[in-house]
Amino acid sequence: MNILRKALVLVVPVMFLAGCATAPTDTTDEGLGTDSxxxxxxxxxxxxxxxxxxSSSDSSAEPMGLSxxxxxxxxxxxxxxxxxxxxxxxxxxxxxxxxxxxxxxxNEVIAAHASYLADNPGALMKLEGHADERGSREYNIGLxxxxxxxxxxxxxxxxxxxxxxxxxxFGEERPATMGHDEASWELNRRVEIIYTKEQ
Amino acid sequence: MLKVILRSxxxxxLFWGGSAQSAxxxxxxxxxKGAMPIAxxxxxxEGPKPQAPLDxxxxxxxxxxxxxxxxxxPERDMLARPSDPxxxxxxxxxxxxxxxxxxxxVRAVANGQYIVQFVLFDVFRSTQITxxxxxxxxxxxxxxxxxxxxDIIYESLLDERGAFDxxxxxxxxxxxxxxxxxxxxxxxxxxxxxxxxxxxxxxxLMSPSWSPDGKKLAYVTFxxxxxxxxxxxxxxxxxxxxxxxxxxxxxxxxxxxxxxxALVLSKDGSPDIYVMNLLNKKLTRLTTSYGxxxxxxxxxxxxxxxxxxxxxxxxxxxxVTLSNRQVKRLTFEGDYNARxxxxxxxxxxxxxxxxxxxxxxxxMDLESGAMQVLTDTSLDESPSFAPNGSxxxxxxxxxxxxxxxxxxxxxxxxxxxxxxxxxxxxxxxxPYGK
Numbered sequence: 001m002n003i004l005r006k007a008l009v010l011v012v013p014v015m016f017l018a019g020c021a022t023a024p025t026d027t028t029d030e031g032l033g034t035d036s037x038x039x040x041x042x043x044x045x046x047x048x049x050x051x052x053x054x055s056s057s058d059s060s061a062e063p064m065g066l067s068x069x070x071x072x073x074x075x076x077x078x079x080x081x082x083x084x085x086x087x088x089x090x091x092x093x094x095x096x097x098x099x100x101x102x103x104x105x106x107n108e109v110i111a112a113h114a115s116y117l118a119d120n121p122g123a124l125m126k127l128e129g130h131a132d133e134r135g136s137r138e139y140n141i142g143l144x145x146x147x148x149x150x151x152x153x154x155x156x157x158x159x160x161x162x163x164x165x166x167x168x169x170f171g172e173e174r175p176a177t178m179g180h181d182e183a184s185w186e187l188n189r190r191v192e193i194i195y196t197k198e199q
Numbered sequence: 200m201l202k203v204i205l206r207s208x209x210x211x212x213l214f215w216g217g218s219a220q221s222a223x224x225x226x227x228x229x230x231x232k233g234a235m236p237i238a239x240x241x242x243x244x245e246g247p248k249p250q251a252p253l254d255x256x257x258x259x260x261x262x263x264x265x266x267x268x269x270x271x272x273p274e275r276d277m278l279a280r281p282s283d284p285x286x287x288x289x290x291x292x293x294x295x296x297x298x299x300x301x302x303x304x305v306r307a308v309a310n311g312q313y314i315v316q317f318v319l320f321d322v323f324r325s326t327q328i329t330x331x332x333x334x335x336x337x338x339x340x341x342x343x344x345x346x347x348x349x350d351i352i353y354e355s356l357l358d359e360r361g362a363f364d365x366x367x368x369x370x371x372x373x374x375x376x377x378x379x380x381x382x383x384x385x386x387x388x389x390x391x392x393x394x395x396x397x398x399x400x401x402x403x404l405m406s407p408s409w410s411p412d413g414k415k416l417a418y419v420t421f422x423x424x425x426x427x428x429x430x431x432x433x434x435x436x437x438x439x440x441x442x443x444x445x446x447x448x449x450x451x452x453x454x455x456x457x458x459x460x461a462l463v464l465s466k467d468g469s470p471d472i473y474v475m476n477l478l479n480k481k482l483t484r485l486t487t488s489y490g491x492x493x494x495x496x497x498x499x500x501x502x503x504x505x506x507x508x509x510x511x512x513x514x515x516x517x518x519v520t521l522s523n524r525q526v527k528r529l530t531f532e533g534d535y536n537a538r539x540x541x542x543x544x545x546x547x548x549x550x551x552x553x554x555x556x557x558x559x560x561x562x563m564d565l566e567s568g569a570m571q572v573l574t575d576t577s578l579d580e581s582p583s584f585a586p587n588g589s590x591x592x593x594x595x596x597x598x599x600x601x602x603x604x605x606x607x608x609x610x611x612x613x614x615x616x617x618x619x620x621x622x623x624x625x626x627x628x629x630p631y632g633k
Contacts, residue, residue, distance in 0.1 A: 098513075134558055136538035136551045136580060137405060137625065138450040138463065139507055139514055141426075142470045142491030145447055168425050169447060173403035174380075180578065180596055 079116070079198055087112035091193040092176075093151055094186065097132070100146040102154055110154045113193060118159030124197040125160070127151050129169040130176070132185035137171055144169030151191045166196070235356065237263060238272040238292060239301040242317070243282035246307030253341040255305055255315060255348065262349035262363045262390065266589070267612025272297055284318045284327065292322045299328070299356060303348075305341075312336055315344050319352055329355045342392065362585040365389045366629040367592060368397075368407045368416055369603060373621030384418060386433060389585070389628065391603075391616045397433055407625060408451050413632025417441070417451035417460060428462060441475065452495050452504075461485075461495035461504055472506050472519065485519050486526070492517075494538050499545040505529065507537040516550060530563065532570045538581060542588045547608065549573075549582040549591050560593050562608060573610040583627045584608075594624040 079088055090109040093102060102110065117123055129144030148167035156162055175188045239260045244251035263269040278291040282304045292300050303317030318330035331351060333344050343364060350361030371383045382404040387394035398404065402421035409416060410430075417430045427443035428451050442448040446465035453460055460475045464482075472485040472495045486492040490510035497504055503520045510517075514537045516529040530536040535553025542549070545565075552561035552570070557577040563570045578596040585592070585605075590612075592605045597615065601622030604615045616623070 133578065134556070135514070135535060135553060136494060136507065138493045139491060139509075139537050141405075141447055141449050142463075142465075142493050142509075145465055145470065146491065167446070170403065170421070171405075173405060173421070178599075180599065 079195065088116060093147075093191045093193070095147050095189040095191070097134075097185070097189065098143065100143065100150045102150055107154075110151065111158050114155045114158030114160045117155060117161070117164050120199050121161065121164070122197065122199050123164060123195060125155075125165055126194040126196050127165060127167045128174075128192040128194060129167060129171075130174060130188055130190050130192070131172045132188040133172045133175065133180070134185065137173070141169050141171035141173075144171045147189075147191050151193075234268055234270040235299065236272065236295075236297050237269050237299045237301065237352075237356075238277060238295070238297045239263070240277065240280050240282065240303075241274060242303040242305050242315075244305050246305075248307075251305050252313075252338050253305075253345070255341060255345040256301070256303065258342065258345035258390075259301065259349045259352065262346060263352065265390070265614050266353065266361075266363075267607055267614075268353070268357060284320075284330070287320060289320070289322050289325045297322055299352075301348075301352060311338065313338070313341060315341070315348070317348050319355055342388070346388070346390075359589065360587045360631075362389060362587040362589065362628075362631075365586055365631065366413070367391075367583075367603075367626050368409065368629065369594075369623050369626040370404050370407065371621050371623050372601070384416065385623075386416075386629075397431060397436070398438075405625065406450050407627050408453055409627055409629050410453050411455055411457045411630055411632075413629045417453060419449050419451070428460075430460075441477070441480065446470075450494050452497060454497050455499060455501040461497060463493045463495065472504060474504075474521070485521070485524060496539050496541055498541065499543075505539045505541065505548060507539065516548065529565070530570075531568075533561075536561075540582050540584060540591075542584050542608070543586055544588055547588075549584065551580055551582070560591060560606065562591070571610065573606045573608070574604070574613070576604070579604075581625045581627075585628050586631045592626045592628055594626060 082089060087109050093106045093109070096103070113125070117125060127148040129146070129148030131140035131143045145167060148169055152165045152167055155165060172188070176190065177184045177187045239256050242256040260271045264271050272295060276295065278295070279288060281287045282302050284302060287300065287302060300320040300322050301317055303315065306314040308314055313335040315333040315335055319328045320326065321328050329351060333347070335341055335344050346364035349363040353361035353363070366386055367389050368384065368386045371385055373381050375381050379401065382400045382402065383396045384398040384404050384407060385394045385396055397416065400420060400422055402424065405419040407416050407418045414434065415430050415432050417428060419426050419428055426448045428441050428448045429438045430441055431438035441460065442462055442464065444464050444466040447463055447470050449463040451460050451462045458477055460477055462473055462475060463470050464473050467484070469489050469491060471487060471492050474483045474485060475481070485504065488508060488510040490508050492506055492508045494507040495504045502522065503518050505516055505518045507514050508517050511528070513534045516536050516539050517526050518529055519526045529548065530550070533552050533554050535558070536550050538551045540549050541547070547562050547564055549560060549562045552559050552572060558579050559572050559577065560574045560579045560582045561570050561572045573591065574593070574595070576595040580594045582591045582593040588608065590605045590607050592603060595602060595604050601624045602615055603623050603626045604613065606613045
C-alpha cells in the first residue's frame with residue numbers, strides 16, 4: 001500500500017503532462033532530466049485508473065480536503081475535490097539531482113496552490129524539503145531547505161503571502177522510498193506540500 | 200603466521216555468544232599483510248565457579264586483531280598455555296614465529312571483586328616488556344579492563360596510544376510493529392559492545408557531536424516536527440535545548456575547550472556558520488555567503504573552523520579564521536567534498552568525497568593537499584577519527600542496510616560493524632575524555 005501511495009503521487013504529474021503537452025507558456029526553466037523522471041514513473045503508474053479510484057479510500061494518508069462542505073467560489077479548484085484533474089491534489093514537487101530549481105512541469109500546479117492561498121488568506125501551508133541520500137546529511141538539510149524556499153518563492157510571486165508559508169527541511173532523513181538507486185532517488189528529491197490550515 | 204589478506208572473517212560473534220545484548224557484529228573485511236605476530240594465551244581462571252565470568256584474553260585477541268596491526272596466533276596452534284610468567288618457554292613461541300607473547304590470569308577475590316594480571320614478553324629477547332595488575336570492582340567492569348589491557352599492549356609495541364577503551368555514538372533507525380520509523384541515539388563501546396540508547400524518538404535524530412570531555416552529546420532532533428539542537432549529559436540524561444530558531448538548526452560542533460558551540464542556522468537567510476557562547480548563549484555569525492554553509496569542525500587550536508560550502512557551485516571544504524572571518528578554500532580535487540573531520544593531530548582532514556555516483560571517504564594532508572580515497576564502497580557518510588588518529592569510523596550502505604565501517608588512515612585495514620536490526624549511521628568516536 002506504500003507503493004500505491006507512491007504511485008498516486010506520481011500519476012498526477014504524468015496525467016497533467018499528457019493533458020497539457022501543448023501549453024507553451026512555461027518554458028523558462030530547463031527541461032533537462034524531467035523526461036527520464038516522468039518516464040520511469042509512468043511505469044509505476046500503469047494502473048492509473050485503478051489508483052485514481054483508490055485515492056478516495058486512501059485519503060487518510062494524504063492531506064486531502066476536510067470535506068467541511070464550504071464552497072470556495074473564487075478559486076478554480078477546491079481542496080475537497082479529490083479528482084485527479086484537480087491540480088491542488090498534486091502535493092509533491094520533484095527536483096533534479098543537487099538542484100532546487102522548480103521544473104517547468106510543476107508551474108501550473110504551483111500556480112493553482114498559489115491562487116488557492118491568495119483566495120484563502122487564512123490558509124497555511126507547510127513546505128517540507130527533502131533530498132536523496134547521496135552526499136552528506138547536513139548538506140542535504142541545506143539542499144532540502146533550498147528546495148522548499150524555491151517553491152515558496154514561486155508561490156509568493158503568484159500571490160501567496162509569506163506568512164502563509166512555512167518551510168521545514170528534512171534533508172535525507174525522511175525518504176519517500178528506501179531504495180538505493182536512481183528510481184528511488186528521483187522520488188526522494190522533493191518538496192511536500194502540506195496544508196496545516198485549509199482556510 | 201597469517202600473512203594473507205583476511206576477507207570477510209566473522210569474528211566477534213564467537214566471543215559474544217553469551218551476551219544477548221550485543222547488537223553489533225564486526226567483520227574484518229580487509230586485514231594487513233605483515234601485521235605483527237603475537238600470541239595471547241588464554242588467561243587462567245581462579246575462582247569458585249568453573250568458568251571466568253568474561254573471557255578477557257579473547258577480547259584482547261579480538262581488539263588487537265581488528266586493529267589490523269597484529270595477527271594473533273590461533274589458540275589451536277599453541278604448543279603450550281602458560282599463565283605463570285616463570286613457566287614460559289620462549290623456544291615454544293620462537294618456532295612459531297611469534298614475536299610477542301601475552302600471558303595472564305583472572306582471580307576472584309572477596310566482595311565480588313576480581314584481580315586481573317597480565318605480562319607482555321618479547322619472545323626473541325626473552326624479556327618482559329610490561330605487565331600490570333588490575334583490581335576490578337565489579338563484574339561489569341571486566342570488559343573495560345580487557346580493553347585497557349589491549350591499550351597497554353598496543354602502546355607498548357607500537358608507541359602509539361590505543362583506542363580500545365573508548366566509545367562511539369551513532370544514530371539508529373528501525374521500524375516499530377506498525378511500520379513507523381523509530382530513531383535512537385546510541386552510545387556503545389568502540390567495538391560495538393553494550394549499546395545503550397540515550398534518546399529515542401519518532402522523529403529524525405541527526406548529527407551527534409561529543410563534548411571534549413566525553414561527558415555530553417550535542418545533536419539535532421526533529422521532535423515537534425522541526426529541527427532544534429540539544430545537549431545531553433550521557434550519564435545523567437539531563438538535556439538542554441540550545442537552539443530552536445526559525446529554519447535550520449544543525450550540525451553542532453563543540454569547541455576544543457568546550458565553552459562554545461559551532462552550529463548552522465538559516466534564520467537570517469541561507470544556512471550559515473555561527474558560534475554560540477554556551478555560557479550566555481550569545482551568537483556570533485561567521486559566514487554570510489548565499490550558498491549552503493554547513494558542517495563546521497574546529498581546528499585543534501580552536502582558532503578556525505573548517506566547513507562545507509557550495510558558494511563556488513559544488514560543495515567543497517573551506518576554512519574560516521575566527522579572528523578576521525577570512526575564508527580560504529581547502530579542496531579542489533573532485534566535484535563533491537563535504538562533512539570534514541580533522542585528525543586529532545590536526546594534520547589531516549577526512550571527508551565525504553564524491554565523484555559521479557560514488558561517495559567515498561577520503562583523507563587530505565592539509566600541508567601538501569594530497570588526497571587519498573580510503574574506502575571501496577559508494578554511499579559513504581560521516582567520517583570520524585579514533586581519538587588516537589589510527590582509524591576512521593564512517594557510515595555506509597551494505598546489502599540495503601545502513602552499516603558502520605572503520606578504515607585505517609592508510610586505507611589498509613577495513614572492518615564493518617553490522618546492526619542486527621535496522622540501520623546505523625552517523626558514528627562519532629568519543630574523545631579519550633576523563
